[in-house]
Amino acid sequence: MDTSNLTASSADPLHLYENSVQDTEIVINLVDRICRERGRDVAMSLREDFCGTGQLSVDWVLSHPKRTAVGLDIDRSTLDWAHRKNVSRLFDASDRIRLVERNVLDGTREVGFDVVAATNFSYFAFHERTSLVNYLRSARQALGEGGFLFLDVHGGPDSQFELEEVTDFDGFDYVWEQGMFDPINHRTMCRIHYRFPDGTELRNAFTYDWRVWTIPELKDALIEAEFQSVDVWWEREDEDEPSAAATAENLESWVAYLSAWR
Numbered sequence: 001m002d003t004s005n006l007t008a009s010s011a012d013p014l015h016l017y018e019n020s021v022q023d024t025e026i027v028i029n030l031v032d033r034i035c036r037e038r039g040r041d042v043a044m045s046l047r048e049d050f051c052g053t054g055q056l057s058v059d060w061v062l063s064h065p066k067r068t069a070v071g072l073d074i075d076r077s078t079l080d081w082a083h084r085k086n087v088s089r090l091f092d093a094s095d096r097i098r099l100v101e102r103n104v105l106d107g108t109r110e111v112g113f114d115v116v117a118a119t120n121f122s123y124f125a126f127h128e129r130t131s132l133v134n135y136l137r138s139a140r141q142a143l144g145e146g147g148f149l150f151l152d153v154h155g156g157p158d159s160q161f162e163l164e165e166v167t168d169f170d171g172f173d174y175v176w177e178q179g180m181f182d183p184i185n186h187r188t189m190c191r192i193h194y195r196f197p198d199g200t201e202l203r204n205a206f207t208y209d210w211r212v213w214t215i216p217e218l219k220d221a222l223i224e225a226e227f228q229s230v231d232v233w234w235e236r237e238d239e240d241e242p243s244a245a246a247t248a249e250n251l252e253s254w255v256a257y258l259s260a261w262r
């Protein structure tokens with residue numbers, strides 16, 4: 001992305017999002033390590049749920065000459081953007097990716113995926129446990145023997161308070177606003193804004209009406225959806241990569257990863 005002279009009216013929100021929110025290398029490296037540590041073959045086929053701009057699917061395909069990806073998203077205009085800006089980067093390898101306009105609750109006809117991934121907490125959009133479990137069941141059905149569902153999850157006391165966090169990126173500031181948190185139903189409203197050197201601001205570029213699910217709730221829901229076991233991958237202070245953990249020290253704010261085995 002050309003980051004010179006960005007302003008609220010000229011910047012492309014999805015480009016800003018990719019450059020400030022997504023880090024596909026972390027996901028791909030962790031998926032590879034989970035397979036290694038659990039003695040599985042290298043994962044080849046990915047279904048990326050809530051794929052948005054398809055960046056993970058595209059980087060997955062680029063990470064190995066035999067890797068394939070299917071991405072699902074409900075939003076046609078985001079998928080069109082994904083094709084224009086990301087799938088086009090694949091040239092000949094574009095026959096190894098398919099981005100489909102579909103509700104993740106409806107699943108895919110294809111099954112046998114090595115990994116189904118839902119990243120950036122997208123499944124927090126499910127407020128009711130029944131919807132969450134239906135989604136998890138549908139993800140499980142898409143997995144092949146030995147496959148796993150990969151989820152990220154964030155939490156900690158900070159996730160329950162209103163706050164605004166500003167991060168400086170090349171050419172713009174990324175602003176994460178965590179709005180109200182309701183302790184009875186764990187509903188929270190989060191927003192992403194972008195600020196530019198000329199003083200303009202792109203407010204509410206993205207808005208999320210989420211339920212903050214906890215790790216124990218997720219583990220219970222995954223077992224109810226008939227996953228055989230669930231590992232939690234937690235990054236300890238003295239380590240630079242998450243490792244499998246049964247217990248952890250609480251932090252004000254944390255991101256962890258789950259692998260749920262079919």
Ligand SMILES: C[S@@+](CC[C@H](N)C(=O)[O-])C[C@H]1O[C@@H](n2cnc3c(N)ncnc32)[C@H](O)[C@@H]1O
Nearest residue numbers: 050051052072073074075102103104119120122
């Ligand atoms: C927070 S973005 C995540 C994008 C990307 N996965 C990432 O890691 O940044 C959520 C995406 O999920 C899509 N989405 C929301 N509900 C969905 C559903 N039920 N089925 C499929 N896609 C959905 C939205 O259109 C949006 O592109």
